[in-house]
Amino acid sequence: MTANASAPPARIGMVGVGRMGSGVLARLTPSGPVAAFDTDPTRREVVSGAGGVWMDSVAAVAQVSDVFITVLPGPDEAGAVMNEALPALRSGALWLDLTSGDPVRVADLATEAAERGIEAVAAPMGGGPADAAAGTLVFYVGGSSDPVARAEPILRELSPDGGIRVCGPNPSDGPTVKLLANALWFANAVAATEALLIGQAQGLAPQHLQALLADSAGSSTALTQHLPRMFEGDYLASFGIDRVVEELGTVAALARSTSTASPMLDASADLHRQALARFGPVPGELLGARLIEELAGRYLR
Template identity: 55%
Template sequence: MVKTGTGDDGPPVLGVAGIGRMGTPIAGLLSRHFRLGAFDVIPARRDAVTGSQWHPSLTALADASDVLVTVLPGPGEVRTCMLETLPALRPGSLWLDLTSGDPNLTAQLADEAERRNVAVVSAPMGGSVAEAAAGNLVFYVSGHDDAVERAAPILETLSGPDGVHRAGTRAEDGQIVKLLANGLWFANALAASEAMLIGQALGLGAAGLHKLLRDSAGGSRFLDDHLGRLLDGDYLTTFGIDRIVEELGTIHSMSRTANVATPMLDASARLHRAALERYGPELGELLAVKLLEEQAGRQLRN
């Protein structure tokens, strides 16, 4: 068992709230290294994680945990969860949030947690279900130094080499960085796909053009790691288009708070909203690219 510096003589008890698409492999991996409890609002998921103790409610999970780990779909679920669990967490415990959420909400909940003597670390994650199962996720971590030190063994268990990135000392700092990183990726995916559609329509082969653009001054992580999957017909069904629209809306709110105009990110948000209207709340990080393909009357394929 791995200790997280909770101050007692035995290994800490972790409680994972959210046994869904990402929470299941995360809980499965953590159960091999820590004493683990679990809860999800869908009771049928209790058998998804072996080696953990299922609790009948969020408050029961919180009361039994030294570290509460939340792995939830978005900020709405985080708000609901923490309004219920914060009063049940023991003073001196730690809340570790792996959800990509809302910086304002994180700051509010962190203030309330501090009043209750509960430490908070925000570590929004990046990666797929397969990467979660393999312990190869990426985290943008923020919180007070002592709290981050306590969370480090958990994050290191779940991350690959150099996968833990320190974002700041405020709980909300990791959320800000993760949202900005996601916003850039979504916008770049659209811009790169538009360039590919132009080149393909003018007679260039997709595979050759991909290689040339990938190695050019306009290269990007999307061109390096993800366009190839699109060319094979994969729209990256690991994240819902409704959640993307939600995140881009939060980025827009951040830009207004910062008094910074964001015409490029706003254009990306409009196209993603149009994709949500076209396809509904389906899984697919590249459904906005699918909409571009429909509008162009051609698909990007090898």
């Protein structure tokens, strides 16, 4: 998995073997051993089943890694892991973060890593567990050219058909683009739900209206690929509504820090906070859309 075929293979370590990480691990192990750890000890069986080598701590993984990969639920978890990993990583190692994180915190951790002689690339993933297993993830990559070149062979193992999007020279650039992409998706999903409910009230069948709007100037990925799942009562349980709110809060903080007005995204964030209060911190990426259905007193299914 290295750019130089004459060099010895990079020793890869990985922390985070959950819904996304298990698919990532399974795609990496055929090319060589991967040392892995997860705070949930029951994931040991997942690691061994994928051909990985279970380690007993974050530090133990870091100590044997040339490339240290993190696949974690969010910025808090990534920060906690890196606080333990950075002192254990050797100078010259690469930290490859696949977490959907906070750009400010990623930048701070990358700075600390650089002070220790450790390179950093942030490449948050677009897609779900099925994409991780199938190799159809999209990666939003931030980092300078040399670390990105080191990370690219690994990313190509995870996405052979070229789902690599280089966003900018700073590790924080990848998370910034991924957050903005998600923020637009969340806003598009709730706006499209409103449009479908308005049309339904006018006597249009939601499925027919969805097909017409999907072929219009108002189309979006949320409208074409995801909202139809609501016709079967599926609100996309692969991502928690609490994580949606967390990401939208991070986008709002970025806007405030640059004095950028964001009334539309702020409105979406407020609605998703209401959905979190209504449904609790449960899986459901489209629970903001479900809340709109409840407020309308009608459902698309």
